Amino acid sequence: MSEGVLDNPIWQSLISRHRALALGDGAVARYPAQVAPFLGVAEDGADVDAALAALVPAGDTALLLGRKPALGTGWELRHLTDLAQMICRAPVASADGDGDGDGDGDAAIIELGVEHREDVLALTALVYPHYFRARTMDLGRYFGIYLDGRLAAIAGERMGMDEYTELSAICTHPDFLGRGLARRLLLHVSRDNHARGRIPFLHVSHENPRAVELYLRNGFELRRDIPFWSLRRAD
Structure with missing residues (x-):
């Protein structure tokens, strides 16, 4: 394709x-x-x-x-x-430092299901309010990390074609920032899609340079600006 x-x-x-x-x-x-x-x-x-x-x-x-x-x-x-459309054309190799370095690297990444929906909606309402709806999780798989019994970070799949998957809702609760959770989830979902023969891509605002830098450091490159x-x- x-x-x-x-x-x-x-x-x-x-x-x-x-x-x-x-x-x-x-x-x-x-x-x-x-x-x-x-x-x-x-x-x-x-x-x-x-x-x-x-x-x-x-x-x-x-x-x-x-x-x-x-x-x-x-x-x-x-x-x-104009959003930055970014793509990860090749799998990112595992390396030391894929964890967060703050003791949370062993926290399990789990696939989120209907039993986690209310936690996901609460987190996205706080940090990703404009695009996440009651049934957005119907679009693909979503993954998360729980810390201290709370949903600390998520990442998921949104739009997609036969050979491509858009990653979306890569976000962290403000109480858990700075622990590398978003990076762990980004790498997990990216590698999993490559293993399934699908190329990950995503959209991010140029006004969010921290996120752009995260993606650039973890295998993504700018494909184009898209209106x-x-x-x-x-x-």
Whole structure:
């Protein structure tokens, strides 16, 4: 599969790995709002105005990456920023220091299930509030580390195609920062996807240089800047 599918990741995910979740047809589709706020179009300038009314109800806002549709009156499309799209094309070798160095390196990384959902929603509401919804965990596998009986950090899988997996929600509770937990989880999910024949990629704001540096130090490189848009009905 050509790496070019990553230029339109929402659409490509909705017509491949997540087609069972996709709402819409033709040249536009979106995730259910309780799963994710993302909408994709097949190509720039796609004429999907008639279909959007059913997909983006009044009061809702959809988010787009890379491609944007042609729009008639009654819609507001706003360029939010250009995100860094980063990719890890080769597995990162294990090395000394993959742990955190503060005594937490032995804390188990576990796959999170429905029994952990409330803990995940509480953590993401605190540190990742804009993109994580009640059913976001339906998109892929999520992993976490518990310390002192509390969910300290998570990382998971969001969009994906046959040969690519987007890593997302890589975050740490403020009480557990500085222990290398995000790095452990990042490496765990990245290596696991490579072992399954899938190449990890992710999106991060340039306004979060600490995260960008973390990814650069752990096998990721900048693939491109990709425009990030919001779409809502005009008042």
